[in-house]
Amino acid sequence: MLTLSAATMGETGEFAFLSELLPKLAGGRGVLVGPGDDCAVVAVGTRRLLLTTDALVERVHFERRWMTPHQLGRRAYLVNASDIAAMGGRPRFCLLSAGVPASLPARELMQIERGVAAAAQETGAALVGGNLTRAARLFLSVTLIGDAPRRPARRDGARPGDFLFVTGALGEAALGLRRLRRDARATDPAARRFREPLPRLTAGALLVERRIASAMIDVSDGLLGDLAHVCAASGVGAEVSSSAVPRPPGVDAFDPALAFEGGDDYELLFTVRPRQLALLDRLRSKLGCAVTRIGRITPRATGVRVVDRDGRAHPVSARGHDHFGGPRRSPSRSRR
Amino acid sequence: MLTLSAATMGETGEFAFLSELLPKLAGGRGVLVGPGDDCAVVAVGTRRLLLTTDALVERVHFERRWMTPHQLGRRAYLVNASDIAAMGGRPRFCLLSAGVPASLPARELMQIERGVAAAAQETGAALVGGNLTRAARLFLSVTLIGDAPRRPARRDGARPGDFLFVTGALGEAALGLRRLRRDARATDPAARRFREPLPRLTAGALLVERRIASAMIDVSDGLLGDLAHVCAASGVGAEVSSSAVPRPPGVDAFDPALAFEGGDDYELLFTVRPRQLALLDRLRSKLGCAVTRIGRITPRATGVRVVDRDGRAHPVSARGHDHFGGPRRSPSRSRR
Numbered sequence: 001m002l003t004l005s006a007a008t009m010g011e012t013g014e015f016a017f018l019s020e021l022l023p024k025l026a027g028g029r030g031v032l033v034g035p036g037d038d039c040a041v042v043a044v045g046t047r048r049l050l051l052t053t054d055a056l057v058e059r060v061h062f063e064r065r066w067m068t069p070h071q072l073g074r075r076a077y078l079v080n081a082s083d084i085a086a087m088g089g090r091p092r093f094c095l096l097s098a099g100v101p102a103s104l105p106a107r108e109l110m111q112i113e114r115g116v117a118a119a120a121q122e123t124g125a126a127l128v129g130g131n132l133t134r135a136a137r138l139f140l141s142v143t144l145i146g147d148a149p150r151r152p153a154r155r156d157g158a159r160p161g162d163f164l165f166v167t168g169a170l171g172e173a174a175l176g177l178r179r180l181r182r183d184a185r186a187t188d189p190a191a192r193r194f195r196e197p198l199p200r201l202t203a204g205a206l207l208v209e210r211r212i213a214s215a216m217i218d219v220s221d222g223l224l225g226d227l228a229h230v231c232a233a234s235g236v237g238a239e240v241s242s243s244a245v246p247r248p249p250g251v252d253a254f255d256p257a258l259a260f261e262g263g264d265d266y267e268l269l270f271t272v273r274p275r276q277l278a279l280l281d282r283l284r285s286k287l288g289c290a291v292t293r294i295g296r297i298t299p300r301a302t303g304v305r306v307v308d309r310d311g312r313a314h315p316v317s318a319r320g321h322d323h324f325g326g327p328r329r330s331p332s333r334s335r336r
Numbered sequence: 337m338l339t340l341s342a343a344t345m346g347e348t349g350e351f352a353f354l355s356e357l358l359p360k361l362a363g364g365r366g367v368l369v370g371p372g373d374d375c376a377v378v379a380v381g382t383r384r385l386l387l388t389t390d391a392l393v394e395r396v397h398f399e400r401r402w403m404t405p406h407q408l409g410r411r412a413y414l415v416n417a418s419d420i421a422a423m424g425g426r427p428r429f430c431l432l433s434a435g436v437p438a439s440l441p442a443r444e445l446m447q448i449e450r451g452v453a454a455a456a457q458e459t460g461a462a463l464v465g466g467n468l469t470r471a472a473r474l475f476l477s478v479t480l481i482g483d484a485p486r487r488p489a490r491r492d493g494a495r496p497g498d499f500l501f502v503t504g505a506l507g508e509a510a511l512g513l514r515r516l517r518r519d520a521r522a523t524d525p526a527a528r529r530f531r532e533p534l535p536r537l538t539a540g541a542l543l544v545e546r547r548i549a550s551a552m553i554d555v556s557d558g559l560l561g562d563l564a565h566v567c568a569a570s571g572v573g574a575e576v577s578s579s580a581v582p583r584p585p586g587v588d589a590f591d592p593a594l595a596f597e598g599g600d601d602y603e604l605l606f607t608v609r610p611r612q613l614a615l616l617d618r619l620r621s622k623l624g625c626a627v628t629r630i631g632r633i634t635p636r637a638t639g640v641r642v643v644d645r646d647g648r649a650h651p652v653s654a655r656g657h658d659h660f661g662g663p664r665r666s667p668s669r670s671r672r
Contacts, residue, residue: 009445010438014468017442028462030428040464042429042481047381053431053479054467061469092366093378095389097433097477102346106353109345126364128376131390132350133397137472141433143389143479145378 033154036233038086038218041152048148049092052083055141064138065184067195069108073115075197076140079220081123082199082266086218088153088208089146090201091125096142099135112140123201149208153216153270155233162214162271162297164238165280167200167289170223171251174262178254190250197266202288204268212280213270222261226269228304237302240295242314260306271297369490372569374422374554377488384484385428388419391477400474401520403531405444409451411533412476415556417459418535418602422554424489424544425482426537427461432478435471448476459537485544489552489606491569498550498607500574500631501616503536503623506559507587510598514590526586533602539623540604548616549606558597562605564640573638576631578650596642607633 009017018035032048033041039050056062056076067075077094084091096116100109109132117127125144176194179186199218207213215234217226223245231238240260247259267289272280284291298305306314345353354371368384369377375386392398392412403411413430420427432452436445445468453463461480512530515522535554543549551570553562559581567574576596583595603625608616620627634641642650 007442008438009436009440009442009470012442014470017445018466018468028457028464029460031462031464035463035465040429040431042464044385044428045381045383047383049380051429051431051464051481053433053465053477055433055435055469055477057435057469057471060471092380093376093387095376095387095479097389097391097479099391099393099475099477100345102344104345106343106345106348109353121364124365126367127371128364128367128378128387129371129389130354131477132354133391133393134345134350135393135396135473135475139435139471139475139477141389141391141435141467141475141477143431143433145387145481 069111085204171259405447421540507595
């Protein structure tokens, strides 16, 4: 537990703060799901909306030389769209709050805005407004309002016995991040993947609409970190088969831990009741991406474990990104 | 007009960028009012929502020593509520995207969040979610979603012959800002006013519901700057009677220009058709604040003029805040 009297945010960390402290503040008329999930869910008339916000900060999440302003704008939007995907929703309206150094060329800011607007349009949404202020370092804070499905997927729906699935492959964006740190102009698939997340909107919507996903989250903080969020919210444990976790070839050669701990993939991690497995198999071709079974939900007492083919526990701890370098930070991992 | 090929944001300025460039990007299904007004207006089912976002950045908008973390959180919310007031709406849901130095005590961040949540609750809204990231300097970007009235007030509804009104008094927050720069602990009314904006939600809602305001804006950038926005959007000019502009006693003694150019007051500036003057007079007691007639809308060709009692033009130019120190910046005014 936290001792708030003295701790800095660097000592407390993002996860602990958000999970333990913020939820106590929320609630109110029309609030169906408050803080603590990928999106809030609110009622407006007879409709339900998803609300989410996420910011990219220069020197924390990116360096400007890593990508074009247009790509940066796209990225700021797409990481938010991934939160909408994780609840099974569809993006509708987008706001951009930008903090901009006075030295930034106006043309670059225009390209950033165009990137946001283009990515919004491609996913069926519209950039409807924003705010612009001066800041020493560039930040882009996007808020996305989406149409909610009838029963939005949440983090707290997993039960022991559920199977654990992930879309796409993991670790590529983290590999791309490491490449960009050495070569800002890198054009390999991993670098491209970091620059351009692929929010799984089609898969997310279908998995929720057909009630296949009993719990869901997007993998933004790393597989084990986000799995830990699902397990904490659902009051369960999980066992992940290390060999089953899909990763592109380059990841293992560089560092196998990237698939477990690397963030920024924006794939979907979801759980499926055994009786829904057959339905998932029938819908595979409509999801727009691969889905791979990587493990099973267990009782809470077993915690989150990664096992190899022989059933031996794998020495990968349940860590995730924490931009504050809080308690989850491993000493060997650079601060982001 | 802008030459985007070379200009930095410092040269271009916030107003020019937002007014000339951003609107071209917007539009889409369900978007009734896009960028360029105090809020966007969107349709969700049979309901209409107001969407707005605004950020406070350390060293640009405030210094941490000027107020408690709780006051800062309240302020971050209230400046957004003022945008909802300016369209005649009611706040409903709030998101906070915070960028926080690792050195910030977790307790202070908790007080900031509590301040946002408390101010939201007081105005009938709820803090439903947020995002937290590391940043070199503190920033608080709030997004507010509000219920729209049937006909939201806009900036573009003023016509020559309309009377010009303002709620409350002007210049006090700008005076408070100057006092805080000299004494961070100042407790005089002006300093308190800077710390705690008073969004005119009751007045805004009533002025719109009863169709008294033909155009409206909140005075966040200074009277003349925001009046210029109304005039540009409506294609009109305006004549302001300098002696009619209500200001607290301390303002004139310090610098009479504060009432015309000082920002951060978050009063409402609105126009009224002559035939609606009687209705406004009948409703005065229900607005929750004073309203003062300060001038008249004129044809576009006359521009925005400030005249004294004798009808002589006053040497106050139509400037407003620009956090980039863009073209509207006067050399004598410090950058914020």
